[in-house]
Amino acid sequence: MSNTRDLNETPLHKNNNIVNEICTKGICMEMCPSEEVILRVKEKMVHVLELTRSGHKLVKCYCRSAANSNMAVPQLLRPFRVLSDTVHYLLLEISNRSNIKMSVMYDFLDDRLRAVRQDMTIQRLPPEECVVLLEPMIRFYIYYGYRLCDHPISEFDPVLNKKYLLECMKWFLNCCDVLQNTDKVEDDVDTILTHFNSLDISKTRPELSCDRILVESLYILCNLDSIHPLYRVSALKLAYNIAIANIKCNFIKIFKLSRKLCPLTFSALCLHHPMIQRRALQAMSFAYNSQYLTVPVEVLKQWLAFNSYEEARSTCMHYGLKVVKEKHGVCFNKHTFKVDVEQHQLTKYYQAKVLQLKLEDVLSYTV
Incomplete structure (x- = not known):
């Protein structure tokens, strides 16, 4: 190691x-x-x-x-x-x-x-x-x-x-x-x-x-933008792949892989949700830049782990993206994305299993 x-x-x-x-x-x-x-x-x-x-x-x-x-x-x-x-x-x-x-x-x-x-x-x-x-x-x-x-x-x-x-x-x-x-x-x-x-x-x-492996995984996910934790233990493949996906700006892969995390490591990643969602929306403003085409809000909700349609819609509007009500979609535009606004507030992700667990529960399991 x-x-x-x-x-x-x-x-x-x-x-x-x-x-x-x-x-x-x-x-x-x-x-x-x-x-x-x-x-x-x-x-x-x-x-x-x-x-x-x-x-x-x-x-x-x-x-x-x-x-x-x-x-x-x-x-x-x-x-x-x-x-x-x-x-x-x-x-x-x-x-x-x-x-x-x-x-x-x-x-x-x-x-x-x-x-x-x-x-x-x-x-x-x-x-x-x-x-x-x-x-x-x-x-x-x-x-x-x-x-x-x-x-x-x-x-x-x-x-x-x-x-x-x-x-x-x-x-x-x-x-x-x-x-x-x-x-x-x-x-x-x-x-x-x-x-x-x-x-x-x-x-x-x-x-x-x-559980050392759990702590090593948490260390990676609590330092998501740092490469140093990635070199520690080869057994940390899932946390490693999430960190690599983040470095490569593959935001959809981050959320897809996150479903396989244990309750504690998932919680550690959830604290980064606003940062990841903001960077994803900014990247999509360039990738899907168009005055007419839209991406369905419901699809965006699934891709970026928003709790609801309304949460996805309000977050897009917070960053200056237009939500077309008739199409239930977001019109991405690289010129209107607000890079100078404060990051939106973290909200608890309702699918986080840790919300249903007592402290006693998370102290005893191993990964």
């Missing part, structure tokens, strides 16, 4: 390459250190999702590091087993609460998962442990990135979500590369997953999985 992925070397990734340096080992065996529990209960800073019938069950918050603070305190850091229990609890139990607004749920889970990554970073957990913790986080960010894509910026920030998603992806894939270079990837991850799934916490709930 060619290691040409465009990774920015951050402390998150460098940590996995440090082998001779003494690392701080966490000894906190609870999901939230007692010191934080006492403080937050006293200050009435317990989140609604941490309230239980018997009182409360707190999970460690993300904490920004201050200039003179020492965060490498063993009593405040959770070891791998506790972190794995925490990830299970957050993504397989808390996420099932149906009485909480989705954006509130996302904010809580995002904060607590960032705290998990913070503990991982400070302790410099080995790559075989990191991949097991990071993979479900990647699914989490993809899932909510699509489910909340039409929410106002005050409730959901897609830019920040993608930042955390790519951070987790790059860290995960960097760990995989390190493991592969030492020929440990299969044995080490399988061993940890076996232990991971033998814990009591897993016996009463669905199991999380660790």
Whole structure:
């Protein structure tokens, strides 16, 4: 495998390459250190999702590091087993609460998962442990990135979500590369997953999985205009072909191939729909340039994965294309296409299977 992925070397990734340096080992065996529990209960800073019938069950918050603070305190850091229990609890139990607004749920889970990554970073957990913790986080960010894509910026920030998603992806894939270079990837991850799934916490709930091929596919589809992810794994044929079709501006092929994607990879691609549709309509304005001939709106809807006739019609009009009502068709004209207008807003594609799935469902399947 060619290691040409465009990774920015951050402390998150460098940590996995440090082998001779003494690392701080966490000894906190609870999901939230007692010191934080006492403080937050006293200050009435317990989140609604941490309230239980018997009182409360707190999970460690993300904490920004201050200039003179020492965060490498063993009593405040959770070891791998506790972190794995925490990830299970957050993504397989808390996420099932149906009485909480989705954006509130996302904010809580995002904060607590960032705290998990913070503990991982400070302790410099080995790559075989990191991949097991990071993979479900990647699914989490993809899932909510699509489910909340039409929410106002005050409730959901897609830019920040993608930042955390790519951070987790790059860290995960960097760990995989390190493991592969030492020929440990299969044995080490399988061993940890076996232990991971033998814990009591897993016996009463669905199991999380660790699927590298899925993450590699997501990495391609989340970086659709970049060629670097295409050189990584030969098994990623479908995602690879979609990316190549995009580079070659074969937009109809993109949507045709997308029907074969799994729910998560399809969701990752759907976030690019407005960009792909705009570029397709602009290309068609040159290819089908005519003052008299039209392309049926219904055909356009099928080609470019619009939800409805009306959505296809309004999008064409947004870019200055004339819709001939009598013919139910679009008259493409390269001179009238508006290249300077803002890209039309993303709307959820009703055929996206992820819209019918719970977070629990997307955390456990493999491709």
